[in-house]
Amino acid sequence: MLDVQGLESKDFNSAELLKVQAQVQATLPMASRALVSVESGDGAASGVIVSPDGLVMTAEHVTSEPGRKLFLRLADGKKVIAIALGVDRATDAALMRIEGARMNWPHVEPCRDLREARPGAWCFALGHPGGYDGKRGPVLRVGKVLKQTANGLQTDCVLMGGDSGGPLFNLKGEVIGIHSQIWQGRDQNVHVSVAPFLRAWDALAKSSVVRFWASGVGGWAGLMTRKSVGGELEVEDIAPDSPAQKAGIRKGEVIIAVNDEKVRSQPEFSEIIRSRPTGSIVALQVRGTRGERRVTLKLGTQPEEP
Amino acid sequence: MMRFIHLLLSFHFGALCMADTKSALGASATTLRVEISEKVPASLAVVFSDEGYLLTKASEIGPSTKVQLVLPEGSRVKAREVRRDLNLDLVLLHVDQPHGLKAPTWNESKSLGLGQWLMAPQGGEQIMRAGVVSARRRAISSSGSAIGIQTDPTKLDHGVRIDFVIPDSPAAAAGLKADDVVLSVAGELIDKGQGLRDLISRKTPGDEVEIFYLRSGNELKCLVRVASRVRIEAKLSDDDYANGGVSLRSDRFPEIIQHDISLAPTDMGGPLLNLQGQAVGINIARVDRVTTFALPTEVFLSEVEKWIREDKSRESSGKP
Numbered sequence: 001m002l003d004v005q006g007l008e009s010k011d012f013n014s015a016e017l018l019k020v021q022a023q024v025q026a027t028l029p030m031a032s033r034a035l036v037s038v039e040s041g042d043g044a045a046s047g048v049i050v051s052p053d054g055l056v057m058t059a060e061h062v063t064s065e066p067g068r069k070l071f072l073r074l075a076d077g078k079k080v081i082a083i084a085l086g087v088d089r090a091t092d093a094a095l096m097r098i099e100g101a102r103m104n105w106p107h108v109e110p111c112r113d114l115r116e117a118r119p120g121a122w123c124f125a126l127g128h129p130g131g132y133d134g135k136r137g138p139v140l141r142v143g144k145v146l147k148q149t150a151n152g153l154q155t156d157c158v159l160m161g162g163d164s165g166g167p168l169f170n171l172k173g174e175v176i177g178i179h180s181q182i183w184q185g186r187d188q189n190v191h192v193s194v195a196p197f198l199r200a201w202d203a204l205a206k207s208s209v210v211r212f213w214a215s216g217v218g219g220w221a222g223l224m225t226r227k228s229v230g231g232e233l234e235v236e237d238i239a240p241d242s243p244a245q246k247a248g249i250r251k252g253e254v255i256i257a258v259n260d261e262k263v264r265s266q267p268e269f270s271e272i273i274r275s276r277p278t279g280s281i282v283a284l285q286v287r288g289t290r291g292e293r294r295v296t297l298k299l300g301t302q303p304e305e306p
Numbered sequence: 307m308m309r310f311i312h313l314l315l316s317f318h319f320g321a322l323c324m325a326d327t328k329s330a331l332g333a334s335a336t337t338l339r340v341e342i343s344e345k346v347p348a349s350l351a352v353v354f355s356d357e358g359y360l361l362t363k364a365s366e367i368g369p370s371t372k373v374q375l376v377l378p379e380g381s382r383v384k385a386r387e388v389r390r391d392l393n394l395d396l397v398l399l400h401v402d403q404p405h406g407l408k409a410p411t412w413n414e415s416k417s418l419g420l421g422q423w424l425m426a427p428q429g430g431e432q433i434m435r436a437g438v439v440s441a442r443r444r445a446i447s448s449s450g451s452a453i454g455i456q457t458d459p460t461k462l463d464h465g466v467r468i469d470f471v472i473p474d475s476p477a478a479a480a481g482l483k484a485d486d487v488v489l490s491v492a493g494e495l496i497d498k499g500q501g502l503r504d505l506i507s508r509k510t511p512g513d514e515v516e517i518f519y520l521r522s523g524n525e526l527k528c529l530v531r532v533a534s535r536v537r538i539e540a541k542l543s544d545d546d547y548a549n550g551g552v553s554l555r556s557d558r559f560p561e562i563i564q565h566d567i568s569l570a571p572t573d574m575g576g577p578l579l580n581l582q583g584q585a586v587g588i589n590i591a592r593v594d595r596v597t598t599f600a601l602p603t604e605v606f607l608s609e610v611e612k613w614i615r616e617d618k619s620r621e622s623s624g625k626p
Contacts, residue, residue: 014581017423017436017581018423018581021421021422021423021438024421024438025419025420025421025422028420028421124421129594129595129596129597130594135442135444136441136442136444136564137441137442138441139440139441139564139566139596139597140420140421140438140439140440140441140566141438141440141566141596142421142437142438142566158566158568158595158596159595159596160594160595160596163596182595186568186595
């Protein structure tokens, strides 16, 4: 979906639109064949096959745990079984593998150079919103990248439930992101970019649970969070000598807001922290056993992992 | 708004090509806003032919509702309902004076492929939005009908007690509340929840049913618009941010084009255009956050032409 009002008119003409249309239509058949629908028991989701031996990229909130058995439906409606591999709790990235010895799965390539996925770049989303529908087939959305962060992309390709884990493509038909979450606005569609996948590819393929990002730029609080039963952002663990520990945050406490902005999910929290440079001060609204309080902490630098 | 005008200029559209805001509104005389009363928008209407015939979505306008059209310069004009077709969910309207209305060029839609650009007008401001054909062309079967109430299975002497009214449902809009006891629906007495559900489900979305009910010992009545069941179920989960809501009726269509243009339910009845500005269909249902349905021209074109021929012969025989 494309909000015509939001486009810069000087860059926008029917010749460009027709060029985009031609590129989307040229890559669509292969992209659609690589798309899968995922039935996990918690509802329907999507994924995309990215290797001839059946590796599938999807979202962490789709597979949840390494080793889980999931049912996939291929483009032709055939059902196959996949096993969840590694997950990245911080960014919502996950891999799974289709069972069996087949070595010629229809697949697409993940993009290895994300520099082109800048704001303003055209892209398209595929998925099974609302679940698999054989008569309808895969659902396409064409739009533009609005924002690129260390681990995420925001686009105006409108997503909804069932799209989670589905692929976002550049016009070459390479995967540049995986659908992760939406907010209310039509342009608030958030995808995990391929960056965290590529950084942790081997670990994910070995069914590891990745919690910290590899070292790099951006702030670090030293907090591991998880979604509590009540859907809140709960502190699962605190790294020793971390800014979070120095600020007196304890395991089991709930993070409500950062700098007075409500946070609701792990990727959102990670993104807020990660997008700030080392040394910046953030104020967290935290709820513990003795009620709510406000703590400030000075973001540090993520230590190198051994 | 200005940016939008520039945009259209860069498209070179013919009819839609425009120089300033005034003529932008002039160009929008292919599409008018339909109001059920002053400033309460119901839908859009697309001019079908230059003799004052327009089409709009039937289920957004109750059968007992007198509608008015908003002309480009802002004045309101009453429209005569020529024909209501429940199969296509269309109403054919007629205005006596031509009012400078201009029909778009109607073109075939069979050649539209997945990923092809489309445009559609939105809202009273007549913003043009663009999107693509987003899924396969197909028929949409019925999901049944509902009004958005859950009933208490406890047997009463008369009627059925409402347990829960789904927020923003037709039942809520009509003022029904939990603990109201439904006595009759569309003239039929109700004694079981199942009977109530079956009766509602036989109605076509968009139909109005009269409901008599008891509240604190007083017998009251209300008119409730029936909706597609799938819409009521979507409201129950209500986590998909449809942005402006979904249409009362979003199913039982003989054939649809699915596209990803985010429109509001009140934008239905407007034309679906290709990049050349030719009309290839009529937007007929806002379904969810990612889905809008349009009726392809092939489905209604010859049918509507027939309705107009019948109307003209009726009118001329009626006036000696």
